Amino acid sequence: MRIGIDARMYGPKQGGLGRYIEQLISHLEQIDDRNEYVIFLRRENRDAYSPTKPNFKKLIADVPWYGWREQLELPKIIRQTKVDLTHFPHWNVPLFYNDPFVVTIHDLLLLHYPTRESSALGPLSYWFKNLAFRKVLRHAVRKAEHIIAPSEFTKQDIHNALGVPLNQITTTYLAPWEPVSFRGTTQKSDESIGGGTEEFPRINADTTSQGNPSSYLLEMTQVNRPYALYVGVAYPHKNLNRLLDAWQLFQQKYGTNYHLVLVGKRNYFYNKLLSNETMKQCNNVTYTDYLPDSELTKIYSKASLYVFPSLYEGFGLPPLEAMQYNIPVISSNRACLPKILRDAALYFNPEKNEEIVEALYRGFTDNSLREKLICNAKKLLPSYSWEKTAQRTLDVYENSV
Incomplete structure (x- = not known):
């Protein structure tokens, strides 16, 4: 069978979706010598992927996502390769593509949070975008041979x-990216949790765009001061405004010997967050912009706590990635998160500042709880592997044609 994979969003610069595509292809290469694969990439990420098996080929499909070219040009490019099945790893399946395909629907965020806050567009453009999304999504689930979901929550x-009938949807759990250089080297000690009083560097709206995050990173990793970490985007459903409000209360109640570090690619939403009055008033918050994996591991390895205040998730990969570094996790109790993280996280109501504050305090100071969460995480992590994800995805391919 000849299988095409739309990998135009390949790589960590595209966040969790890019990581999913990257890891899926990598592990399909490891388990499948029988089928042929055509990996469709854009020019900007073509060098990020190099096939390691002769049955995997890459092809440039330099078509931006979410636009008219995606609707008209991408189907032509795919058809020219004469694939038997195409895997679209996101809901943006072209309306004019009616050959056999499977689609991964990671979440229904835009259905559940269709607010203007979630877009940088004007009212008319946003209305049109939302209408187009609904049409494309319904086409994708209606025409797909099969649908892949990352969790039972998203499947339901x-x-x-x-x-969509449940028998038309297969759950393929995701897994954290495993950082080779830090495997087994990140056990926290009491000394790393306790405080120094050194001042963290602050990256604000005026300096981030011109500064080099790596230089700030170097300073940060040399400071022995406990910090809570968040890695990800700043979309409204990620609830970072609420986290900042809670952080301010936390400092007022428990002192300023703690720090909050936010890591994520700078865009409209982070710019908006950086201009938040609470952000301006908090002296113990650092924003680093996007960091490559080699530098992100350093941030993880020094963190005392990982915080995940999201209101809605289809899977919730970042907390699992943090657990690999033996970092205790405190998490929102919404959506799929309690089912995915199980007893390896301390949960809070993400709409109650007081609960976030108390979770932060316990996460920083309760050593018995910290040890329990780390221990439970070690038992949890083997449940998720990209080998399992790739094998279940391959089963979907082979059962769809």
Whole structure:
């Protein structure tokens, strides 16, 4: 069988979706010598992927996502390769593509949070975008040979919201990216949790765009001061405004010997967050912009706590990635998160500042709880592996044609 994979969003610069595509292809290469694969990439990420098996080929499909070219040009490019099945790893399946395909629906965020806050567009443009999203999504789930979901929560969500029969949806759990250079080297000690009083560097709206995050990173990793870490985007459902409000209360109640570090690619939403009055008033918050994996591991390895205040997730990969570094995790109790993280996280109501504050305090100071969460995380992590994800995805491919 000849299989095409739309990998235009390949790589960590595209966040969790890019990581998913990257890891899926890497592990399909490891387990499948039988089928042929055509990996469609854009020019900007073509060098990020190099096939390691002769049955994997890459092809340039330099078509931006979410636009008219995606609707008209991408189907032509795919058809020219004469694939038997195409895997679209996101909901943006071209309306004019009606050959056999499977699609991964990671979440229904835009259905559940269709607010203007979630977009940088004007009112008319946003209305049109939302209308187009709904049309494309319904086409994708209606025409797909099969649908892949990253969690049972998302599977049920697709069934309830879009009327897709459950037997048309397969759950393929995701897994954290495993940083080779830090495997087994990140056990926290009491000394790393305790405080120094050194001042963290602050990266604000005026300096980030011109500064080099790596230089700030070097300073940060040399400071023995406990910090809570968040890695990800700043979309409204990630609830970072609430986290900042809670952080200010936390400092007022428990002192300023703690720090909060936010890591994520600078864009409209981070710019908006950086201009937040609370952000301006908090002296113990650092924003680093995007960091490559080699530098991100250093931030993880020094963190005392990972905080995840999201209101909605289809899977919730960042907390699992943090657990690999033996970092205790405190998490929102919403959506799929309690089912994915199980007893390896301390949960809080993400809409109550007081609960976030107390979770932060316990996460920093309760050594018995910290040890329990780290121990439970070590038992949890083997449940998720990219080998399992790739094998279940391959089963979907082979059962769809």
